[in-house]
Amino acid sequence: MTVTLADVAARAGVSSATVSRVLNGNYPVADGTRTRVLRAVDELQYVVNGPASALAAATSDLVGILVNDVADPFFGIVASAVQSEMGGEGVTGAGQKLAVVCNTGGSPERELTYLTLLRRQRAAAVVLTGSAVEETAHSTALADRLRHLAAGGTRIVLCGRPPLPPRSGTTEQPPAPAEDGVVTLTFDNRGGSHRLTAHLLTLGHRRIGYVTGPADRSTTRHRLEGHRRALGEQAPEALAEAERLTVHGGAYDRSAGYDGALELLRRAPDLTAVLAANDTVALGVCAALRDRGLRIPEDVSVGGFDDLPFAADASPALTTVRLPLHEAGARAGRLALGLETPPPGDVATVRADLMVRASTAPPAPR
CATH class of the missing domain: 3.40.50.2300 (Response regulator)
Incomplete structure (x- = not known):
């Protein structure tokens, strides 16, 4: 259904002329009125540049x-x-x-x-x-x-x-092509995280810490799910400790990795490996471990995700999961x-x- 200027005016409780003035910016309008009109434009997704039809x-x-x-x-x-x-x-x-x-x-x-x-x-x-x-x-x-x-x-x-x-089904939808006309290239975050954790388990690690990303992001959840699935399949005893050895909710940045690693060492001084939400977080993990006098990988192994350009040049070179980003x-x-x-x-x-x-x-x- 096409949204008209009159629809915006009705939603904002003003005249169509007032809506036109706000959108054209060619006549003074009170701030409160302008706010109501712009909110109505956004809610109705009115196309401003000419007649929507x-x-x-x-x-x-x-x-x-x-x-x-x-x-x-x-x-x-x-x-x-x-x-x-x-x-x-x-x-x-x-x-x-x-x-x-x-x-x-x-x-x-x-x-x-x-x-x-x-x-x-x-x-x-x-x-x-x-x-x-x-x-x-x-x-x-x-x-x-x-x-x-x-x-x-x-x-x-x-x-x-x-x-x-x-x-x-609760909101009126416009007609759209089959499959909504939206193409998705989704990354195998679960599978990649599973492979990384399985690699550590095969090496013999059981005390594995994990520093996640932002709590409300799909990538964070999917990578953590892959990690937990590998633990459940290969080391149920490690899965029982997984939540205690997980630091949640940090950003995808170096400081989150640094602080997360310190928190993991406080909780489990005897951990032998730390996995990070991405490579940037992993750099912060490595910095924290070095500042605590721990060697990588002799004392603690570290893994990242994404295989960003600096991963191979880190010291030591970072074990990670490669996404073909380019x-x-x-x-x-x-x-x-x-x-x-x-x-x-x-x-x-x-x-x-x-x-x-x-x-x-x-x-x-x-």
Whole structure:
């Protein structure tokens, strides 16, 4: 159903002329009134740039790439690979697109705001990268915005995220292509974490600490689930201690790894290995262990996740799980441009491979 200027006016409790003044910015309007109008525009997802009916099937040359943290190498690699496809080989003239990186800072509200803005700009495609926020209200709002974008002709690609949740049936949805027009390249975070933990268990480790990422992120949950599954399959006695040896809720950064490692050493001074939510967290873990006079891997083995460029050059080189970030980003870019056929069911799983390096070894006899 097309949303009109009158619908926005009714929702905000003002006249259509007032809505027009707020959106055009050409006439003074009280701050409270402006706030009500903009809130109504956002809630109804009103397309500002011209009549919504005329724009429903039109798109621009803009491609939005949403990242949690543009300074994080994980997102930098993916975004760069997506952008490289916008003017890559075989893409010329009208096929070229302007890629805009939108840094959400991990804010769910900012993520939704960017999607609204991209819809107003009639973006040709939107690529969302990294983990999803696991909160019901946000997940519902996100899925609603993406389906509206897809129904208006915008290609949607999720890169490193799980597929959208099924429609709840509680909110009116616009007509959309089959499978909602959303293509998903999801990372095998559970499988990769399982392989990493199994590697440590095979070496003989049983006292394994774990430093997680943000509690509300899908990636955090999936990697922890893979870790716990490996413990349950190969070392039930270690699984019984797993919760005590897990530090929850830190950020995906070095300081979280440093503080998490110190907390693990306080809880279990005799632990023999620490796994980290990602490679950056693992660097913080290594720093904390060194500051406590512990050697890696002679005293404590350390493992990370993602295989970021610095992992192989760390000292010692970091055992980690490799995600093919550049390849996945490039594929997301091709899908966003319509240059590659979507996978069956519009969902593909990107494999995560174990990279064994010098930071892990059998535990020393005690």
